[in-house]
Amino acid sequence: MIAEPTFFDVNLAIDIVLLVMLLVVAGAIVRTRSLLTAIILFGIYSLVSAVWLVVMDAPDVAFTEAVVGAGISTIVLLGAILLTRGEAERGDWRRLIAPALVCVTVGGVLIYAATGLPALGDASSPVNAYVGRAYLEAAPNDIGVPNTVTAVLASYRGFDTFGEVVVIFAAGVGVALMLGFGPRASLAPPPQVMGDHHVVLRVAAKLLIPLIALYALYVQFHGDLGAGGGFQAGVIMAAAVILHALVFGLRETMAAVTPKVARSVASLGVLLYAGVGVVCMMNGGLFLDYDYLFPPHIEKEIPGWLLGGPESAHHWGQHFGIMLIELGVLLTVAATMVTIFYGFAGRSVDDAQREAKR
Amino acid sequence: MISFEALHAAPPALTAHAPMLLVVGPLIAACAAAFAPTSRTSWMISVTGSIFAAWMALALLGEVARHGAVDYFMGGFAPPLGIAFHIDAAGVLMALLISSAGVMASLYSGHALPAEVRAEKHTLTQAGFLLCQAGLLGMVSTGDAFNAFVFLEVSSIGTYALIAIGEKRDRRALPAAFNYLIMGTIGATFYVVGVGFLFAATGTLNMADMGARLATLGDSSVVQAGFAFIVVGLGIKAAMFPLHGWLPGAYSYAPSLIAIFLAATATKASIYLMARFVFDVFPDGAAFGQGFIAWVLAPLAGTAAIVCSIQAVFEKEIRRMLAFSSVAQVGFILLGLSLATVAGASAGLFYLAAHALMKMTLFMALGGLAISIGARRLDELAGVARDAPWSAAAFAIGAASLAGVPLTLGFLAKWRLVAAALEAGQIWIVAVLAIASLLTLLYIGRMIEAIFFRPAPAGAPRAREAPVGVLAPLWILAGLSLWFGIDASLPEQLANAAGQALIGGAP
């Protein structure tokens, strides 16, 4: 056996093959003029990069990339071209010179820098030997959650995640400001008109939607142990609602999950997250310091068997804090994704024309 | 001298958490505003949230004066594992600036919003405004390079849509917002790439830790590329010449609430973040850093000051004039910072604060003038001083300050820049400042001439004076311009401490 394992093995081969696939797909997106093709290729790009991320030992990111890139992004993009136009015009080649120069400059700087970077997989590079390793060593004792990514995401860098939830909320606010919230005068024809062609879809959807929601909950609560967490679960939950809207019509879905409810839930998620932080602060800790989530006299009363035996008793606050903030993430992400979908789907081409005339 | 040490603005229990409350307060208010049942309630929440942030900034001012820089560990984890907020004297200056600009803009919005935005969008507009404010406050107070990116995006994402809702008055707001979104996202992503390179070199994300480790590491291609990407990325967000293409459109067509707030704060927060990277994180002796400041940053800033002033002179739409003027003034600020001396940095920061005050006055006065007539172009404003004397007078004060008329804040600010440049022996900067100031006088002259001395076109609708709700914040700002022009001890003291903190490495 060699003294230091190199990465020149099947992993590297898979890595390079997948990256070449990414490059080919990106090249195809550059070349294509059809927007529909570009969107489908973008979905493929996301899926391939998700696979690549698994090879790179980042299953959480892979999961997110798959649900976001190939899921939500594609839906939103399709909604957008439905409301605009499907073909991009080809410009004059002379107008490509300046962009090409900019790109070559940026690429040049990147490659210049890349030559100074440590080799792929170097365990003693500053990134892997300093803070990253410190998390792996400290997390089991500090947090007590097997998935270190979740521990860092929700606790060590919980404030970043708070910011991330706020960004999503801001996106919901932005889309609602642009496209409005609800059904307009003209919506897609009610489902009956579509006839009996869709009976298979409806039956399958009825079967699938509860399963998808259940899976979302699994992802949510499994986030401590494996890949998953509030964000992925939120997108999957939103996917259940979106599937309902696609199959049964937007009007039906909006009757069940009204835009107002979606908006409120989005705010509620952010408030829940902030609230956990404020409670920690009230109990004498710093913002989001889950060790202070329960005042000491309450913590003593909690029976040890509730969460994996007495040895994890000092992780009580961390466990509950992470659970609560992940719930906040779930609420905000799911509700915002639904709001965004409503924004695009609730706007028909007729609306667009009417708006243009006004 | 004013003693900030004695300033106990908030009870100790709150002061201990002030760095976090400064940011989280407006965020919670944003959620509440999105919930609010009526436009009026959301306005009240917006004012409350902004005032709360300003209150926390004041509390921090006392803390920083007493103990030096304040650190706050999010989640109780000390850096480099956790995210720390780090607020020094310069950070307090920025926090005070942003939060008080927020208070003024939100006060103003009570009357201005109904005239410019559809009623059903008021609550969300206020929510977006608060999000933007919280994001900017987070950017200036965080000590973590990646956390700064998150807050950069918090402040940007809402802003894009807020600029776009200016479409009700002028549909060009939409392409302007889209353009800003593209450029802003490229800027933010460049910043992330740059932080990634520094992360690769140091293994940490905490800015102080990064600086300490870079100082021992020395120069490498990775660090240089990180520097380049961070400066270009933040330069886009700061409208640094020649990366300012998005700014005129964004400022011109946004609703006046947003234009006022952005003109006072948005580019400044990015400038400040960039200054922190250049002075605090990058190693002092690094040749490429010095060379960059002397041969790229300063010349570009000088070019911006002159070229964009010329563009402002020839512009027809009044808000675009002010926007080009903003890019030119960003050049002034960067000139001061590029001196890399304590005097230069404090002059730059003083100019930054002064410019925020006067641009806010100008945009708000313009909002007041334009509320009743919806004017865009300079010639449409002909003679409005007759109908709206109070707004016009405040506009004149702001304009005088921008031009650097003695006895205004703007004069002092320019004076300090000149003094710092002379002290550093950079005569050419003085020359650039002189030329740019002359050009400023030219376009200011055009505005004043149109508003005060040109007769209104026959048969034009008469303008009305702005309501009291607009005049009150407007005249507070104009009054401050005058007051500080006479007795500048307060801003001077803040700026001196800030310059010390930024360059001297003093606590």
Add this chain to the structure above:
Amino acid sequence: MADVLAWIGGGFVVVGVALSVLGAVGVLRFPDVYTRIHAASITDTGGASLVLLGLCLISGFSLITLKLALIWAFVMLTAPVAANALANAAFGSGHKPRIGAFQIVRTDERRKTPRGTDAT
């Protein structure tokens, strides 16, 4: 024993991958929407099933087997529905099958239309 199972499982995976490749070739080569849907379905059902079965054998009997079985059930549920929806949509938007009983296209005519388009 475990080794033998792993080898068999590997064989299944290889066959599954081969089927998927065949499906991909079919999507590119077949003349119209309906036949292409048919080719794509092979990837979804045949290819995926065999790969999952192979993985079950390789991993041995554990919780992973259950998860793989669930994935299989999900694919079996969604793939036909997706194919059905695609075909429905294609039919609804006026695409006619180009081979089979509906219409017989002479080879020389078929060459005229560029490859990759399936408009009638």
Add this chain to the structure above:
Amino acid sequence: MTFFLSHFNYFAVAVLMMAGLFIVFSSGNLIKRTIGLAIFQTATGLFYISLGKVTGGTAPIVVEPGSAEARELASRLDPAYLAQHGVDGVVYSNPLPSVLILTAIVVGVATLAVGLAIAVRIREAYGSVEADEIEVLSRVESTQPGPRA
């Protein structure tokens, strides 16, 4: 060659970023520009994740020390390497880049949604999502007199 292979990830990321930027700057179509922007942002993620990969590492989900899985993972590695870089007998990849990129992906989808929403409104206001046509229409507008002139 060894150097090229061991840095291939970074070169690929550089090319992907160039491709994304090129789409943003060269395409006149607003929707396509947002796609380019998304590719550019995703490439950043690939860069961070490449930094955090550790040779012989596993995903940063803590394996019970001494369990069968931990022994199985350890058996594939050189003991000296394991002792130097492992934590409780297992080598993990770096969790921090994953955390950062999770956040960045979320920011990316938020930008995409807002960008597309603005693009849709542009289409409604101008009847086009081609930058050239919009610019022409805007230029006409800025020469038109306002209400009071």
